[in-house]
Amino acid sequence: MTVPDCPDFPETTPHDIDEAAIREQLEFELESPDRSLLSGPKSRFKELTTIFRVSWDFVKAFRTLHFAGPAVTIFGSARTKPGTTYYELARTMGSECAKLGFTVITGGGPGIMEAGNRGAHEAGGRSIGVNIELPFEQHINPYVDRSVDMHYFFTRKTILVKYSYAFIVLPGGAGTMDEMFETMTLIQCGKLRNFPIILMGKDYWQPLMDFVYKMAEAGTISPEDPELIFFTDDPKEAIAHLQRHAVRQFGLKKRNLPTANSILGEKSMPSAS
Structure with a gap:
């Protein structure tokens, strides 16, 4: 199993963002629930409204992913183009995870997220997107069986972790590093079981990775913490690690998913082929 020989990155092209789009972004930031949440005390009514917004994010996501089954989350850049090395690697990993019986969860957008969902979809597996509401760049990709839109980044990150037994991290930006290190921190602190983190x-x-080992040498993290990350470019090695440290360690096996209750407005996930 090898990844197709293709360029690591496409030629860099500027974002199609004009003055109107910039103004839209500024208005979005001023009115964004995230910005309001993090901008200090508000009136009691506005704080209560925020609590309901956060709760609604979680309610929507819990009801959508309750029927997902054992899952693997794939993190990575929204800007990676089809046909590039890392897009095809994410696509391969999505496919291989689906063949093991996992539902593949991503942030639901383009790039690496699309590739992971696409691989699962093409392999006949289940594919879920946990999307974030942004004025541009982010849109739900066409390879998800079920999606949920979130207002807040922190509620989205919680959902991307909550249902997964493993995390596959491909090249990305600050958001991808945030997701990986938050997951690693949860494992360090015992808030999350020792699920595998596979960095590709x-x-x-x-x-x-050099800096992670430097932190261990400096004593700012424990000497064994770098071992929480399995570092490879080989899909065979990654899948073998996932089988050892997720499938076997936690006794996972293919099973029937819970039955949805239509009275509660629930929808079952489609059956994997």
Whole structure:
């Protein structure tokens, strides 16, 4: 099993963002629930409204993913184009995870997220997107069986972790690093079981791994913490690691998913082929 020989990155093209789009972004930031949440005390009514917004995010996501079954989350850049090395690697991993019986969860957008969902979809597996509401760049990709839109980044990150037994991280930006290190921190602190974190894209991530080991040498993390990350570019090695540390360790097996209750407005996930 090898990833197709294709360029690591496409030619860089500027975002199609004009003055109107910039103004729209500024208005979005001023009115964004995230910005309001993080901008200090508000009136009691507005704080209560925020609590309901946060709760509604979780209610929507819980009801959507309750029927997902054992899942693997794939993190990575929204800007990676089809046909590039890392897009095809994410597509391969989505496919292989689906063949093991996992539902593949991503952030639901383009790039690496699309590739992971696409691989699962093409392999006949289940595919879910946990989307974030943004004025541009993010849109739900066409390879998800079920999706949920979230207002808040922090509620979205919680959902991307909550239902997964493993995390596959491909090249991405600050958001991808945030997701990986938050997951690692949850495992360090015992808030999350010792699920595997598989980091793929050695050329891209090597400086980051060097820094992780530097933190261990400096004593700012425990000496064993770097071992929480399995670093590889080989899909066979990644899947073998996932089988050892998720499938076997936690006794996962293919099973029937819970039955949805139409009275509660629930919808079952489609059966994997």
